[in-house]
Amino acid sequence: YGLDSRPEHIRAVVDAMLKRLRTDRVDLLYQHRVDPNVPIEDVAGTVKALIGAGKVKHFGLSEASAQTIRRAHAVQPVTAVQSEYSLWTRDVEENGVLDTCEALGIGFVPFSPLGAGFLSGKIDSTTPIDPKDFRHNSPRFSPQARAANFPVVELLNQVAQRKKGSAAQIALAWLLAQKPWIVPIPGTTRRERLSENLGAVTIELTPDELREIDAAASRIDVQGARLPEAVLRYSNR
Template sequence: MQTRTLGKHGPQVSALGLGCMGMSDFYGRHDDAESIATIHHALDRGLTLLDTADMYGPHTNEALVGRAIKGRREQVFLATKFGIVRDPADPQARGVNGRPEYVRAACEGSLERLGVETIDLYYQHRVDPQVPIEETVGAMAELVAAGKVRYLGLSEASPATLERAAKVHPIAALQTEYSLWTRDPEGNGVLETCRRLGIAFVAYSPLGRGFLTGAIRSPQDFDADDYRRRSPRFQGENFARNLALVDKVQALAAQKGCTPAQLALAWVLAQGEDVFAIPGTKRRERLDENLGALDVALSKEELAAIDAVFPPDAAAGQRYPEAVMRTIDR
């Protein structure tokens, strides 16, 4: 397993992690037994980075991960997140809470559901515009001092927020969407700021919510309750335009002798030794396919060819519906 250093002074963590969200929420039907088997298989293969959050389910994904790692805690670098609050009366509604008292309560809930004494990497899932980042990170730092958290992270934070947060306590990682069809961190200063501050960059949805695998050919491929049915990039003309881009990636993958998913993941990992990727999957065979990306080495010429067929800003449509985009710190 390839490992990379998480942040300036962090531990060695597997370059490829496992996003566990879809095992419990958002991506249609799920099978807990297969999900736990997938996590066990990941650990058997040497993968160490597992990623979850209290809002997945909500809460059920952390409980699932907790069951899966019971008895194997020493093999896991465990990341979870707080800050997105869901309304039980409206599953589509989202709120953000970064108040210090909420930070402490959320951590206690996550520790209990995960069945652990310490969270390795604790992220603020979304920045609360109503609470100064200094107050939120200050409360997170108290968790480190208490031994309940080892490292701190932020998710979808702007360069200015990262700068302010890092003055309160070292930030080990920033988690943001990054893939061939979401290259915002290259142009908005996020990647540059992470590198200047010594913060690891963790790319979530590195496969474009599964679209870059080439397996999704129609919006009808999704279950009725799959949230991608409401995502702008999977709608109408946007879907058709994005599918044409994926077809070009498939052609390059065929030339390389790998799958489109492996090519897309190898591209993310090739962006720097400080970049990690956490593709999500619910099945062991897909996990093995994703891990195969670690054997795909891309030359400068091949990276240029990928950029030529899938340049920055090529994807059609926003990455989230407008209401969700408003929760992102920019």
């Protein structure tokens, strides 16, 4: 997977970032996957020194386990944890990551909050996926899995009709309603989609609506792993 979190590599990467970005400081430095060959305490200690040197402002982790988050936080306070979280990927509710972030005062940043586009309703079982697209190799994006998982989109569309929004906006509003320290990061390449995503902040889901969504979602058995096995090996470590 190309992981390298050796202290000397982290220092070299940060120096290269500063030069490339023409800046004096990286605001938030993420370790995007936990390197099994380097103790997390060494990573956190290296970032701590970089913060002390003024080269980095905040330390973040991605796809880290609750235990790893606590170990890192004991050396250098973690500002943000980034992991996949959405209405069809809710592992962090069960594996202790969200509870740990809340206990330690760490912000949580869900990536793929729209299920890599699926929860927007723009993709169904017949949508062709380019072989170069990472979703082409994702078990959850096989035609069979997409057909089985489409009830999640139908649920979002039902709520969207009532709230006068879109499926994507409801998916984001649901995340924003979970905790005030949860801030999703939807990606987009189109300006109109950016405007649509930003519109999610104007949609307020009531407690009854949130319970309704959760109850309906619990009856949907999401099919397919969220990532290929070779990538999942480096998640929740």
